[in-house]
Amino acid sequence: MNTFDPTIRSQRTLVPVDVSTVQDRVYQSLRLGLLKGEFLPGEQVSIRALAEVFGTSPMPVREAVARLIAERAIEQSGPRTLRVAPYLASDHENYIRVRMQLEGYAAERAASAPKNPALTDALRRHNDSIQEALEVRDFDAALAGNQAFHFELYRAGGYPQLLDIISTLWLRTGPIVASARKDEGLFYRIFNNGVQIHSNAIEAISQRDRAAARHAINLDIRSSHLSIRRFYQRASAESGH
Amino acid sequence: MNTFDPTIRSQRTLVPVDVSTVQDRVYQSLRLGLLKGEFLPGEQVSIRALAEVFGTSPMPVREAVARLIAERAIEQSGPRTLRVAPYLASDHENYIRVRMQLEGYAAERAASAPKNPALTDALRRHNDSIQEALEVRDFDAALAGNQAFHFELYRAGGYPQLLDIISTLWLRTGPIVASARKDEGLFYRIFNNGVQIHSNAIEAISQRDRAAARHAINLDIRSSHLSIRRFYQRASAESGH
DNA sequence: CCTTGAGATATGTGATCACACATCTCACAG
DNA sequence: CTGTGAGATGTGTGATCACATATCTCAAGG
The missing domain is CATH 1.10.10.10 (Winged helix-like DNA-binding domain superfamily/Winged helix DNA-binding domain)
Structure with missing residues (x-):
């Protein structure tokens, strides 16, 4: 029996091998x-x-x-x-400004695309997962849900190149945001607030309101930034005496 | 005599050694x-x-x-x-859109900064160098002058982080723009047109007109993009028969 | 108890080697 | 003249070694 008989190929369970390095x-x-x-x-x-x-x-x-x-x-x-990369107040502030430009633009694009119920459903699902994670104090899951929400949104509005640039910005600010977990109360407030703002963003997108979508995302970015800045100010004050 | 006597340190000509790898x-x-x-x-x-x-x-x-x-x-x-990275029409178009967002934003920032005669002088100098290079058909110099003009502008308005991101975008589109040298007539028209637009940008900045500055830079980016797209369309049509 | 200095340890950097494999060259068979 | 296949060449990838040097450890001397 020829095991390479093409007529029985459908029986095979071969799968492309992993060629990644x-x-x-x-x-x-x-x-x-x-x-x-x-x-x-x-x-x-x-x-x-x-x-x-x-x-x-x-x-x-x-x-x-x-x-x-x-x-x-x-x-x-x-x-x-x-x-x-360490936290530097002025550098981080600058990254926040660039993020507002790019992520606000991506949100605008997502809002001006044809109505897409699958998108808003997915966004709602991600947002709910943040809420649920917060209730059981699972901060890893909250962080992941937040990331999933934003990237789902940017993927919808942006082209891959835009998403790519945004993701490198998240790479730089990621450790900084994540480090806020050290203050559980702060972390909870940041993301609880974020859930509300995300709802506004979803609403804006379902209504194809570009300005509102941009505003919601920018508010999300800026308000969490302000909380984190306070967190680091307090941390450096404590270590200073 | 103690050669490390600090009172004669001003005599030294020691300079930091190059520690780059x-x-x-x-x-x-x-x-x-x-x-x-x-x-x-x-x-x-x-x-x-x-x-x-x-x-x-x-x-x-x-x-x-x-x-x-x-x-x-x-x-x-x-x-x-x-x-x-090769030229891909759709990818390149997307990069152009992101560039217009970021470089337009940087131009806005430069225009809203306090009046800075040194900046406008430098910009004018760079723009003149492009003009002069075009006249003697020195395309390398024209390319360098164009880059110097844009980066001078973005450095003025943007924070280093913004400049950094813009420079990586230039890195991706750089070889594509530079390849337009193969059509000298096209290259001349692109940059000759650019010199005019740059003048408008300089004028906008000296008058602190944010919208006009953004518009000029975006026009510069978009019009050269359209020419290059035509160049590649023609090139692929020629190689196609 | 504090300071100092020598030795040990750990670091990134650069060079070299081995390997699997894609591509090219070119002679040979049809 | 054309198609084919074997050998040669060149590729990125990963491992290992050598090196200069920054940092840490810890005992000896003040």
């Missing part, structure tokens, strides 16, 4: 870790240590880190030292 | 080459070949290329092949 998988893993807040702003990272965690040689990690350096998610803080 | 210099060199149009869109690149040109081992080039891949200036077109 090790460095790609390391890169994606680090990226996700940064977005999930598994790294603190300013935290020092070591190529060899990461390689051990991933069970690879340092080589693929070096390449992945080189990419993250280009995206300003990791920076060289000294001659031979790497760290996650 | 090889991979940094390779990265900057490749970046500049891409912006100057020394690579064609879609052109295949080889790590080993570049290493030979730079006179280094392949190692630093690998890291530099990894960064450029993260910036989408270089892409992996196959299992073991790298190339400069």
Whole structure:
């Protein structure tokens, strides 16, 4: 019997093999870790240590880190030292301004597209998941839900290139937002407030109101930014005495 | 005599040594080459070949290329092949839209800043250099002058983070714009038109007219984009028969 | 108890080697 | 003249080693 007989090919369960490289998988893993807040702003990272965690040689990690350096998610803080981008008040404020421009624009685009019930349903689902996560104090899930909501929205309105740029901005501000988990009350208020604002955004999109959509997203970004800035001001004041 | 006597320190001519790494210099060199149009869109690149040109081992080039891949200036077109990002009509159109958002915003910011004669002088100087370069058909110089004009403007209005993002967008569209040199007539018209628009932008900034500044920059971006799109349409039509 | 300095440790950087594999070259058979 | 296939060449990828040096440890001296 010829096992390669094409007439029985439908019986096969062969699936495309994974051709991705090790460095790609390391890169994606680090990226996700940064977005999930598994790294603190300013935290020092070591190529060899990461390689051990991933069970690879340092080589693929070096390449992945080189990419993250280009995206300003990791920076060289000294001659031979790497760290996650730290929180710097003025820098972060600037990133927030750029995010408002780009994400507001993406929201506008999503709102001006033809009505899409599947989109608004998905957005509502993501928003509900944030709410539910907050109630059981599952902050990881709340963070993930928030990210899913925003990216669903931007994917709808934006072209891939816009989404791509926004995602690198999230990569830079991700560890900073995630670090607010250290103050559970603050974190709860930020995202509880966000849920309300997201509802407004969904409403604006379902009504194809571009200005309202942009306004809602910008409010979401700015208000969480202000809370986080206060958080860091208080943190630095406490460590100052 | 104590050579470290601080009272004679002013006699020293010591200067900070260059602590940059090889991979940094390779990265900057490749970046500049891409912006100057020394690579064609879609052109295949080889790590080993570049290493030979730079006179280094392949190692630093690998890291530099990894960064450029993260910036989408270089892409992996196959299992073991790298190339400069090629021209794709729809992708390029999307980048142009994002550029209009960001660079228009930066122009607005520059126009709303306090009057700055040094800035308008510098802009005028850059614009004149484009004009002069066009007259002697020095297209490299025209390209450099155009880049200097835009970046001077964005540096004035934008914060470093905004400039940074814009520069990565130029990195992606750079080889495409530069490739228009192959049609000298087209290239001349694009930049001659640009000089006029730049004058309008300078006027808008000196009058602190935000809307006019944004409009001028957006017109500059869009009109050169349309010309380049026609150029590629014609090129693909010619190669098609 | 505090300061200092030498040794140990850990770091990124660069070079070199091994490997799997895609592509190209070119002689040979049809 | 055309198509084919084997060998040669070149590719990115990953691992390993060597090196200079920043940082940390901890004991000796003040």
